[in-house]
Amino acid sequence: MAKKKIIVIGGGFGGVFAAKALEKRGRGKLDVELVNANNYFVFQPLLPEVAASTIHSADAVVPLRQLLRRVQMRQAEVMGIDFAAKKVIVVQGTRRIPIDLYYDELVIALGTSVDLKRFPGLPEHALTMKDLADAHRLRTHVIGCLETADVTDDPEVKQQLLTFITVGAGFSGVETIAEVRELVRRALKYYPNIKEDEVRFYLIEYAPRILPTFPADLAAYATRRLEMHGIRVLTGVGTKSATGSAVELTDGRILPTSTIVATIGNGPHPLVASLGLDMKWARIKTDRFMRVPGQDGVWALGDAALIPLVDDPDDDPLLYATQTAQFAVREGRQLAANIVAKLDGKELKPFAYTSKGSLASLGMSKAVADVYGVKLSGTLAWLLWRGFYLSFLPGFTAKLRVGLNWLVNSVMPPNIVQIQSTPPATRYIHYRKGDRVFEPGMLIDGFYTVVRGSFQLTIDNPETGEHFAKLFRQGDHFGERVLLKSALRTGLVVALEDSVVLFIAQKDFTRFARAFPILDTYFKDYIEKTFGGPEKAFAAGSVNHKHELETLP
């Protein structure tokens, strides 16, 4: 008999445990393939520790090929699913020709994604904590803030750099702010010009209390512990909007900050959203056996799926499987059993599981735990937390690596190496009314096009007494002198209302404007007409070696 082809898409807890169980139960009968964008499994509970550099980035993840030795692993992006033809369309590597993968049974385990669109400025200015790159970015960002704060002479800039804000106080938010605080505290002795009381940490939660899934007394304990360590816990207040230099709360407060971590806003994975399946609460509706109704051979599990625990759960969220690793692991095993049962013509079993409890680390060797109804807090809970996650981490190598990390890190100075990466070439930037985009004396960095709102440019030449002013509205642009051989801004640009620009970095913009004749002509004309030529309004700065034009290849 030909082997049945099972494709699992998504390599989180649900996908990995389903693939593992399928391979084991179906050996010889099933050909299992797992498709994932990354070649590794992310152990999400450890991401805050990666951000704090307690754990090396590569040690909080496990290569899928090592975890699933007998499963075909394919690192690829899923572009679409054709349910009628029973195929998944993927793109892999640099040769971008879509490939069809045909399945007999398909398991959708794509998880969720972050959706911050309801909060203006948050998608553009907040960091998230979903994957390894996020944790790495947060760590790099925090150390960068310390580096600059140590040498800046501007007290406002310093305060902004030393204010760290986490929005959302579930597990992820609480553990993230606790770990960031731990990293900063340990690092401070290497930053002689930063005093501990200059650093501020905020945990912002819209609900009346933090850790909503925990008993109230444990949440109260956690709040006290966080506050004892200098973390300001603000509950009952939400985030309204954000810019690159501040966050505005629903009570009108504006907190100047360079660091906002958003752990709120769960939305469906973009592919899941595009499949046309029956969804509820942004999750794929399944039956109690985790089958997707109306589709032949399609299953869903994990955070992406809404799996009822009883026959008619209606709108009671407690009657569906919760979106935790604990559940996903059990769902994976049950789903594998059901697929094998289906192929063998046997009876399927509905998914059933009751949570055994919750754990949350508070940093500083403290945690809260609610296990089998027993409530624990403090160091014992923290040891339990570490032990539990170590046991939960799949693979012996991974356990050993993380254990060693913890051991080494507890006796060594913190790792404050900042591995910088290039910021994206284009980005949308939000400004609040009155914010300065740039001012005279700043190094040119790129080109700005107004997407929404308005800005005012003023140039004053102290030598000639000349004054120049110009208003920019949607579709207008400023900062084009990035194309000229001058290094410093001579004008001041201020937002006249809450506004958004598209920023294009100098190198990328210059490359395009030089290569593309329409732009080249347009900007020459524009500079001539608006400013009276390239020489007129532009005083050359003294630091122009960086702005030599790139040699064309």
Added chain:
Amino acid sequence: MAKKKIIVIGGGFGGVFAAKALEKRGRGKLDVELVNANNYFVFQPLLPEVAASTIHSADAVVPLRQLLRRVQMRQAEVMGIDFAAKKVIVVQGTRRIPIDLYYDELVIALGTSVDLKRFPGLPEHALTMKDLADAHRLRTHVIGCLETADVTDDPEVKQQLLTFITVGAGFSGVETIAEVRELVRRALKYYPNIKEDEVRFYLIEYAPRILPTFPADLAAYATRRLEMHGIRVLTGVGTKSATGSAVELTDGRILPTSTIVATIGNGPHPLVASLGLDMKWARIKTDRFMRVPGQDGVWALGDAALIPLVDDPDDDPLLYATQTAQFAVREGRQLAANIVAKLDGKELKPFAYTSKGSLASLGMSKAVADVYGVKLSGTLAWLLWRGFYLSFLPGFTAKLRVGLNWLVNSVMPPNIVQIQSTPPATRYIHYRKGDRVFEPGMLIDGFYTVVRGSFQLTIDNPETGEHFAKLFRQGDHFGERVLLKSALRTGLVVALEDSVVLFIAQKDFTRFARAFPILDTYFKDYIEKTFGGPEKAFAAGSVNHKHELETLP
């Protein structure tokens, strides 16, 4: 007495050892500040091991603040030096206002940079091995090649992906190809569809033999060992040019490859080149005391400096200090002593040092060594190599970390986690005559402007029998359907001669074209005029969920 301000720019071996010695010898008299773009010191000899993931990226570097506890560390970019005003102009953090740092004595320790301009295509398509990001990029790239090769059905693509080339056979080139080979060999058991004999490694050297600084018999031994492990050593042949899919050698051979590592082409640091100092062989000429003649209080050392070992060395390179860590460390100490002597009104001492030998690792626990004139090869040399570099690594914590890495890695499976990063938004791509830029059925990825050369587009519509052809020359563009809601290419674009394009990634190009009215209008007109409207020549693909337009912020 007011303290004298000493600024050291550059945090490599020369800068770090100079700063350390200055702080120690000048305690209470000197105020030492080190300016570096990164907040860490890179232990360059270990970079190939980072590329092979034998060592965690963060462990091959040491935070400068931990290394130089009493030195003010400033993570900033040096934009210029005003020798007359005795100030260094730097830019730090996100607030890009240049800051003046005044010095009494200035130490230039900026090292060198890679300059591949002589080889068309190499600057754009080769990886380098200068800093931590390079090593990390190479590792990620190699694992990505294995991931795609494991699942591709195209034998040509597979061969290209499994060919790894290093250009230049000094220490860095030899160790890099040896380590890449080691990583691939250890990783292969997780890639069931790749056979060992499908993988090719090349080491290409223009000189008649590898390791030019070693005795000939050691180099011959190294060549034999590398070849025994399947690395093809090509000497007496250079690199002529490169594209994204092949490298062309000076003997006319074309090797299809996705991976070219260039360890050749030393050029001056861009800032050093812009200073207007007296240079020779791309290095700053100093006197025997490491002073820069004609400048008040300016010193130079390390790879950036050309330090004579005798009074009139003329054009004999052997009569100048060599560009190695061994020399840089001694130069740093002597330079610090000379600065202190100068300030104390005492006599300066000329720099003098003789190399104690060389070591090069060949992977597979083998190395070659030439120490105090004693020649060693094999495992003993390799143990010496490890011991020597461990002892040379500054700081106890760093030694312990690297030692642990070696220990853990020797008993554990290789780390094949691929932490992907976004490719740059704009890049120049070289094509050889006949190369395909894209073909029908490929996913659209971006927009192309012709920088040099020419291309031919052909579209054949099998349904209507229509045929469309167009020639593109410098300033022309293709791929603009990236702006439309269609997912797959319908045309074939081929290079008619050796050519270069500027590529702009889909997301960034679309953002700009939408925000900037001139472009928006231009492309609507262009598509109408050239193809007869957006509907005409563009067949919508089946995988279009990825190409929904981004919601404007």
